[in-house]
Amino acid sequence: MIVTKLEELHQLPEYKEALVELLFQLADDDFIIAYRGSEWLGLAPHIEEDVAFSSITQDTMGHAAMYYQLLEDIGMGRADDLAHGRGANERRNAILLEEVNGPGHYLYEPQYDWAFAVVRNYFYTQAKKVRIDSLKNCSYEPLAQVAVKVNMELYYHLMHWRTWFVQLVNAGGEARERMRKAVEKVFDDFAGVLSLGEKGEKMVECGLIDSEEVLKARWLQAVKPVFEQTNLELPSEFHMKRGNGRNGEHTADLIEALATLSEVYRMDPLAIW
Amino acid sequence: MVEKLTAALAAVKDPEIDSISIVELGMVENIQFVDGEAIVKLLPTFIGCPALDIIRQRVEQVLSDLEGVEQVTVEFIHHPPWTSDRITEQGREKLKQFGIAPPPKQTGPNGEWQVECPYCQSSYTLMENIFGPTACRSIFYCKQCKNPFEALKPISIWM
Ligand SMILES: [Zn+2]
Numbered sequence: 367m368i369v370t371k372l373e374e375l376h377q378l379p380e381y382k383e384a385l386v387e388l389l390f391q392l393a394d395d396d397f398i399i400a401y402r403g404s405e406w407l408g409l410a411p412h413i414e415e416d417v418a419f420s421s422i423t424q425d426t427m428g429h430a431a432m433y434y435q436l437l438e439d440i441g442m443g444r445a446d447d448l449a450h451g452r453g454a455n456e457r458r459n460a461i462l463l464e465e466v467n468g469p470g471h472y473l474y475e476p477q478y479d480w481a482f483a484v485v486r487n488y489f490y491t492q493a494k495k496v497r498i499d500s501l502k503n504c505s506y507e508p509l510a511q512v513a514v515k516v517n518m519e520l521y522y523h524l525m526h527w528r529t530w531f532v533q534l535v536n537a538g539g540e541a542r543e544r545m546r547k548a549v550e551k552v553f554d555d556f557a558g559v560l561s562l563g564e565k566g567e568k569m570v571e572c573g574l575i576d577s578e579e580v581l582k583a584r585w586l587q588a589v590k591p592v593f594e595q596t597n598l599e600l601p602s603e604f605h606m607k608r609g610n611g612r613n614g615e616h617t618a619d620l621i622e623a624l625a626t627l628s629e630v631y632r633m634d635p636l637a638i639w
Numbered sequence: 640m641v642e643k644l645t646a647a648l649a650a651v652k653d654p655e656i657d658s659i660s661i662v663e664l665g666m667v668e669n670i671q672f673v674d675g676e677a678i679v680k681l682l683p684t685f686i687g688c689p690a691l692d693i694i695r696q697r698v699e700q701v702l703s704d705l706e707g708v709e710q711v712t713v714e715f716i717h718h719p720p721w722t723s724d725r726i727t728e729q730g731r732e733k734l735k736q737f738g739i740a741p742p743p744k745q746t747g748p749n750g751e752w753q754v755e756c757p758y759c760q761s762s763y764t765l766m767e768n769i770f771g772p773t774a775c776r777s778i779f780y781c782k783q784c785k786n787p788f789e790a791l792k793p794i795s796i797w798m
Binding site for chain 1 (some may be wrong): 645685686687688689713717718720721722767769770771772774778785792794796798
């Protein structure tokens with residue numbers, strides 16, 4: 367079954383419910399990781415990286431905006447409100463992606479952790495790639511079409527983060543040690559990125575996306591050569607130590623981020639941007 | 640009428656590279672004219688491109704100035720996806736005049752690409768940063784004439 371038009375979608379309440387859930391996961395993931403990326407502006411290790419990282423962040427925020435737009439088209443509310451006006455318990459992003467970049471604040475004494483940034487972004491971007499590849503065959507045609515476009519931009523993001531990952535791990539010494547620690551830390555919550563949440567099975571049944579197991583296997587397959595090349599051990603199990611963001615479980619980091627990023631929005635929610 | 644609309648769109652330049660029009664960039668997918676309404680379907684080069692709203696405004700402006708046009712509707716669509724091979728030959732020439740290398744027509748199996756310097760035509764160039772000042776550009780350095788320059792990123796369906 368392929369759903370092309372909104373009229374068809376509105377005839378299928380269960381299908382629509384699963385689709386909405388999936389779109390919120392995709393949108394909220396990109397939205398919050400792009401927000402964390404924007405906090406790095408001016409703080410990246412060198413000027414070229416500052417240009418690159420902010421360009422990736424801009425693309426990623428564009429992807430989030432487009433998923434919110436798809437939700438708006440379905441009748442879920444204005445894209446701007448969906449991005450800025452929802453509380454933490456309504457968010458569907460993975461907990462790993464909401465975590466602060468490190469101690470301190472971006473305005474005063476940021477002690478951000480570049481190793482964590484590289485590992486989180488590489489692992490996430492690879493997971494996004496696996497998801498997008500699957501979504502190219504999504505039964506909801508508007509999402510399948512968007513996936514083709516996102517995929518082209520993602521190509522450069524993935525290359526970027528993979529390069530950083532390999533170079534830092536293979537650099538040895540302190541770099542390798544810090545990267546190894548970051549890998550360990552990221553795996554503690556990485557199961558949350560690959561999770562499809564409580565409605566995951568319904569999504570698969572509706573032909574929206576491949577199952578968690580399939581996505582996970584593809585992710586492992588994609589990173590395996592990189593782990594071999596860097597002589598790192600690839601675990602077969604990941605964790606969700608702080609809960610599953612897909613089901614609305616979140617940390618104080620997200621609450622604080624939402625308060626900051628929606629400050630201007632909340633002054634006048636009806637303003638046109 | 641559609642021909643007239645198409646001709647008018649040639650005056651709409653990319654706000655970030657003002658020597659090239661949106662027609663030459665291959666962004667115009669479809670133009671229709673129904674009962675006084677001009678409907679233009681555009682393909683964004685990059686999804687998050689901040690220039691899209693400006694382009695929309697410019698299209699509305701240029702077309703509503705035409706006689707017989709009562710309403711203009713601009714729609715951004717993602718299918719077919721914009722790819723860098725949609726840029727016309729004329730567009731490629733204009734990019735060079737602007738000092739930007741057009742996207743390579745072919746990339747290697749590992750994603751590496753050969754880019755010619757827009758100033759001296761040398762292919763003895765080096766990529767400095769795949770990400771440039773805007774989403775669609777990368778930064779290069781020419782070892783022949785020692786000029787830094789920008790190139791449009793190849794965007795292709797096989798990626
Ligand atoms: Zn040159």
